[in-house]
Amino acid sequence: MRRVTVPVSAAQGLILIRALTLPTGERLPKGTVLDAPLVARLQAAGTPEVTAAAMAPDEVHEAEGSQRIARAAAGPGLALGEPDESQVPFLATSDGLLRVAPATLAAFNRIPDVAVFTLFDRTVVRQGQVVGAAKALPLAIRRDRVEAAEQLGRERGAALWVAPFQPTTAVLLVRERLSPRLVAKFRQVASAKLASYGSQVIACQLLPDDPQAIAVAYRQAAAAGARLVLAAGGASADPEDAALVAVERAGGRLVRAGMPVFPGTQCWLATLGALTILAVASCGAVARVSLVDLLVPRLAAGDPLDEEMLASLGHGGLLQPDQPSRYPHWARERAL
DSSP states (O other): OOOEEEEEGGTTTEESOEEEOOOTTTTEEOBBBOOOHHHHHHHHHOOOOOEEEOOOOOEHHHHHHHHHHHHHHBBBBEEEEOOOOTBEEEEEEEEEEEEEEEHHHHHTTSSTEEEESSTTTEEEEEETTTEEEESSSSSSSEEHHHHHHHHHHHHHOOOOEEEOOOEEEEEEEETSSSSSHHHHHHHHHHHHHTTTTTTTEEEEEEEOOOOOHHHHHHHHHOOOOSSEEEESSSOTTTOOOHHHHHHHHHOOOEEEESSBBBBBTEEEEETTEHHHHHEEOHHHHSSSSSSHHHHHHHTTOOOOOOHHHHHHTTTOOBBOOOOOOSOOOOHHHHHH
C-alpha cells in the first residue's frame, strides 16, 4: 500500500486514508473505496484532488481481510456481526461460557497486521453479546498474511468459541442447625444463581448431622438425575464433618478439600458418578459473589471440575463484587 495524492478524476479504486466530509455533510469514513459514483460526486462537489492509498497487487482491502481473519479465528457458538470500519465483532449465539485458547490467540496476533481480541476466558456471556473482534490493521493487508491466519485456523483450530449452557438441576441439602431465615435465604440465592444459567433447584432438604442420612440424600439426588448438590450448614473445615464422611459412604470421591478462592477457601468438592457435590460455608452460601459463581457456570457449560481446573482458580481467586466481567447480571444488580 502506498500513499498518493491525485486529481479526483484519477482516484477510482483508491482507499481513503482519513475520513472525508462532502459539502452536503455526508461523511465518507476512512477505508472507503472510491468507486465511479463516489468519484463523480466528488467532482460534482468541486473537490480538486484527494490523498488516498493505492493497493498493491498482492494486497486485499481491510474489509475482506478482517472478514477472513474473523472466520479463521471463530469457533462454535459464534456469529460474525456487522463490521464497524472493517472491525468484525464476534457475537455469542447463545447464553454460555466464552472459551479462549490463549496460545492460539497469541499465534494469530503474532502474524503482522492481524489483531484478534476477546473478553477473558470463561466469561459468562449472553446471546447476542459482543465477545471479541478481529481486524486487519492496515487499510490494505498483504494477502499472504491473511492466508497465514487462515492456515493457522485450519491447523490449530479456533481461538475462541462459546460453550452453551445446558439446563442443570440441583438439590440443596441444608443442615437442620441453620435457622429458617438462613435456609430461606440460601434457597433464594442458590435459585437465583442457577437461574442465571438456565438451571433450577428441584429440591431443598433439611438433614441432621448424620453421615448415613446425608449419604442416602446424595444417592437420591443422583438417582433423580441432578447434576449438582449444594450442601450448606456443615463445618467445612472439619475433616469429620457428616457431609464429608457421607461422600465415601455413598460411593463418591473427594476431588479437593479447600479452594484457592475467597470467599470459598473452606469449600470442598466431590463427585458421585455424574453428580457434583459442593459444600459451601453458611456465609458463602448467601454471599453476593463466591466460589459458586465460578463453578456453576462451568458445570452448566460442560467444563470438567477436576483437580487441574480447581487448582487454576487461584489466578483471580480473590473475588470482588465490582468485577463485572466475571459474573452474570444478577450479581451486579442485586445486593444480597
